[in-house]
Amino acid sequence: MAKDGERREAWTGPATDYVLEHGLIGLSLRPLAKALGTSDRMLLYHFGTKDDLVAAVLTESNDRAVAAVESLSPSPDLRSAVLDLWSVADNSQFAPCTRLYVEAAALGLLGREPYASLVSEANGRWLASLVTHLTRSGVDRPLARRLVTVIDAAFLGFQLDAALDASGTTRKRAVADLADAVAELGS
Amino acid sequence: MAKDGERREAWTGPATDYVLEHGLIGLSLRPLAKALGTSDRMLLYHFGTKDDLVAAVLTESNDRAVAAVESLSPSPDLRSAVLDLWSVADNSQFAPCTRLYVEAAALGLLGREPYASLVSEANGRWLASLVTHLTRSGVDRPLARRLVTVIDAAFLGFQLDAALDASGTTRKRAVADLADAVAELGS
DNA sequence: GACGATGTGTAGCAGTTGCTACAGATAAGT
DNA sequence: ACTTATCTGTAGCAACTGCTACACATCGTC
Numbered sequence: 001m002a003k004d005g006e007r008r009e010a011w012t013g014p015a016t017d018y019v020l021e022h023g024l025i026g027l028s029l030r031p032l033a034k035a036l037g038t039s040d041r042m043l044l045y046h047f048g049t050k051d052d053l054v055a056a057v058l059t060e061s062n063d064r065a066v067a068a069v070e071s072l073s074p075s076p077d078l079r080s081a082v083l084d085l086w087s088v089a090d091n092s093q094f095a096p097c098t099r100l101y102v103e104a105a106a107l108g109l110l111g112r113e114p115y116a117s118l119v120s121e122a123n124g125r126w127l128a129s130l131v132t133h134l135t136r137s138g139v140d141r142p143l144a145r146r147l148v149t150v151i152d153a154a155f156l157g158f159q160l161d162a163a164l165d166a167s168g169t170t171r172k173r174a175v176a177d178l179a180d181a182v183a184e185l186g187s
Numbered sequence: 188m189a190k191d192g193e194r195r196e197a198w199t200g201p202a203t204d205y206v207l208e209h210g211l212i213g214l215s216l217r218p219l220a221k222a223l224g225t226s227d228r229m230l231l232y233h234f235g236t237k238d239d240l241v242a243a244v245l246t247e248s249n250d251r252a253v254a255a256v257e258s259l260s261p262s263p264d265l266r267s268a269v270l271d272l273w274s275v276a277d278n279s280q281f282a283p284c285t286r287l288y289v290e291a292a293a294l295g296l297l298g299r300e301p302y303a304s305l306v307s308e309a310n311g312r313w314l315a316s317l318v319t320h321l322t323r324s325g326v327d328r329p330l331a332r333r334l335v336t337v338i339d340a341a342f343l344g345f346q347l348d349a350a351l352d353a354s355g356t357t358r359k360r361a362v363a364d365l366a367d368a369v370a371e372l373g374s
Numbered sequence: 375g376a377c378g379a380t381g382t383g384t385a386g387c388a389g390t391t392g393c394t395a396c397a398g399a400t401a402a403g404t
Numbered sequence: 405a406c407t408t409a410t411c412t413g414t415a416g417c418a419a420c421t422g423c424t425a426c427a428c429a430t431c432g433t434c
Binding site for chain 1: 209210212213286289290292293294295296297299303306307310333334336337339340341342343344345347348350351352357358360361364365367368369371372
Binding site: 378379380382383387388390393394397400 | 406410
């Protein structure tokens with residue numbers, strides 16, 4: 001294993017970019033290695049295992065999404081907080097992170113490891129960042145924790161829709177509906 | 188190709204059962220064939236292609252879910268309609284159908300065919316059945332069409348949660364919240 | 375300068391994948 | 405009985421998978 005993981009660290013970012021673009025499900029080491037200008041042999045030497053590499057990529061992607069939410073300035077109220085959060089999730093830069101999350105979740109659906117654990121952990125950090133943004137926007141912490149389940153579930157569904165369905169207008173209204181509905185719940 | 192698809196038809200059901208249990212993503216013809224008491228050779232002969240087989244399975248699974256929704260008796264109001272629909276989606280018999288749908292959607296996320304088209308078509312029929320149930324429960328058709336986007340998105344998200352997270356109580360409240368919120372939107 | 379540790383390239387293994395060539399079976403139609 | 409179309413089993417192909425054995429390079433240390 002690498003002495004200090006220097007190369008490993010240097011590869012994690014580009015590897016994540018590659019996976020975000022090409023998807024996780026059919027991921028193969030050789031094309032990825034080629035894109036990074038190296039060989040599968042080297043990837044395995046520095047990451048140890050394909051699963052370890054995937055874990056690093058998933059964590060990196062999750063970190064990016066969480067950082068994006070954390071960099072959000074507080075929203076004036078609950079309704080706009082939901083809209084602001086969606087604007088992050090739907091952002092062309094971070095939507096692939098959600099997509100990757102969905103892929104990993106699908107892989108973990110039947111308990112397949114390491115995906116199930118990875119996704120569960122990633123989900124925890126992601127939900128926590130949503131809760132934090134809601135509280136920073138003036139929402140009660142217990143209420144935020146409660147609403148975040150619905151919000152996140154709807155976001156995932158919207159993201160799936162977005163990728164498979166062209167009709168963005170329907171979804172736009174659905175997002176607004178969600179924001180209204182959640183705001184109603186919070187009052 | 189088969190003269191009248193008799194064997195193909197006879198295999199579609201069991202094959203769907205197998206895929207619902209073992210998942211779509213890692214699906215391989217040889218184990219499936221073994222479970223059906225035949226060989227991959229025969230599956231390909233009668234279905235033509237693995238993609239064709241998957242298409243048949245996906246359609247069958249979708250048909251089952253749609254049939255379950257259609258067999259639902261009308262709900263007294265919008266709120267209970269949402270809860271009743273969820274009780275179908277979360278049913279131990281039909282939850283695997285949703286799970287399979289998520290797997291197919293994940294496979295189609297990057298436009299990979301035939302998954303993207305199949306999922307898009309399946310989604311259309313599924314959404315239509317949800318709309319029908321809402322209208323049969325006294326909801327305005329335009330309103331039903333509008334709300335169904337949010338409802339379905341949240342359902343998908345819940346289903347992902349359900350598979351990856353043990354905590355059923357949180358989700359139970361989230362479902363109730365969703366029902367409340369949607370009911371509020373409809374009034 | 376010898377030596378061990380760390381890194382890298384080549385080549386290949388064993389397993390799996392969807393799919394197919396080939397030969398034989400079966401049965402229906404003439 | 406002979407042909408023709410439908411069906412099925414065996415065996416295998418070519419491509420790909422994650423991963424590894426082996427040889428070579430490089431480098432800091434004694």
